Amino acid sequence: MGTANLAFNVAKEDFSKAGEASSSIKKTLKKLGIESKIIRKVAIVTYEAEMNIVIHSFGGEIRVRIDTEKIEIQAIDQGPGIEDTQKAMEIGFSTAPQEVRELGFGAGMGLPNIKRNSDEFTITSEINQYTKIESIIYLSNS
Amino acid sequence: MKLIEVKKLLDAEVLVGEDALESEIISAFACDLMSDVLAFVEDKSLLLTGLVNKQTIRTAEMMDIEAIIFVRGKIPNQEILSLAKENNMVILTTKHILYQSCGILYNNGLRGANIMHK
Numbered sequence: 001m002g003t004a005n006l007a008f009n010v011a012k013e014d015f016s017k018a019g020e021a022s023s024s025i026k027k028t029l030k031k032l033g034i035e036s037k038i039i040r041k042v043a044i045v046t047y048e049a050e051m052n053i054v055i056h057s058f059g060g061e062i063r064v065r066i067d068t069e070k071i072e073i074q075a076i077d078q079g080p081g082i083e084d085t086q087k088a089m090e091i092g093f094s095t096a097p098q099e100v101r102e103l104g105f106g107a108g109m110g111l112p113n114i115k116r117n118s119d120e121f122t123i124t125s126e127i128n129q130y131t132k133i134e135s136i137i138y139l140s141n142s
Numbered sequence: 143m144k145l146i147e148v149k150k151l152l153d154a155e156v157l158v159g160e161d162a163l164e165s166e167i168i169s170a171f172a173c174d175l176m177s178d179v180l181a182f183v184e185d186k187s188l189l190l191t192g193l194v195n196k197q198t199i200r201t202a203e204m205m206d207i208e209a210i211i212f213v214r215g216k217i218p219n220q221e222i223l224s225l226a227k228e229n230n231m232v233i234l235t236t237k238h239i240l241y242q243s244c245g246i247l248y249n250n251g252l253r254g255a256n257i258m259h260k
Contacts, residue, residue, distance in 0.1 A: 015196075016196065019203075022204060023204075026204065036206065043203075043204040044204060047180065047200065048177070103176070104175055104179075104197055104198065105176055113180050
């Protein structure tokens with residue numbers, strides 16, 4: 001298996017399409033013959049990141065790079081940014097509005113879920129500019 | 143436990159996947175919070191939930207959950223059911239409340255799914 005690059009735009013507040021990017025990514029990984037345990041980790045990371053972009057941002061992008069050793073996932077949005085990324089990582093901390101909670105999200109679990117499924121994880125953010133999540137999942141580390 | 147047995151025990155109606163009721167499930171998970179569903183780690187699980195929207199199906203898709211039972215008599219709309227069909231899922235609906243549904247299945251030997259602790 002060689003390398004593959006995927007990129008998907010994610011629109012803000014488009015709940016009817018939320019999850020389509022992650023669904024496409026998952027289907028591609030299946031076609032590439034990646035082990036199902038690894039696919040599930042990637043699916044959780046991309047889906048939580050995708051929901052975050054839909055719920056909280058002005059729109060963004062999810063990029064996935066697959067090579068023979070690892071899968072790298074980047075989720076980048078166009079703001080508004082997170083003031084305190086450490087606080088955002090706390091289980092149960094959320095700024096999501098009520099309508100998002102009614103969809104079964106916004107319980108302050110997303111970022112911790114992403115981190116838990118990543119072998120390497122970073123989050124960076126600039127107020128009024130962007131939030132960027134980078135996750136690496138190694139193929140040999142199931 | 144086979145899905146046909148789940149259907150009988152919960153007096154459930156099949157909305158999608160009538161032909162896959164012979165499939166076996168080994169555990170169950172029940173909640174209305176999709177982020178909690180995304181924290182568990184087992185194959186061949188049944189999801190019991192009262193949350194009826196597209197995100198329920200998407201979440202199940204991400205977790206390789208092949209069967210969902212909606213409780214409290216909830217019936218998803220056609221768009222949601224089509225998405226479930228596309229993903230080869232079995233969708234059931236029961237009039238029982240979540241607590242009762244879990245109790246009946248547990249009493250009949252279906253255990254709870256493990257969640258990931260790290």
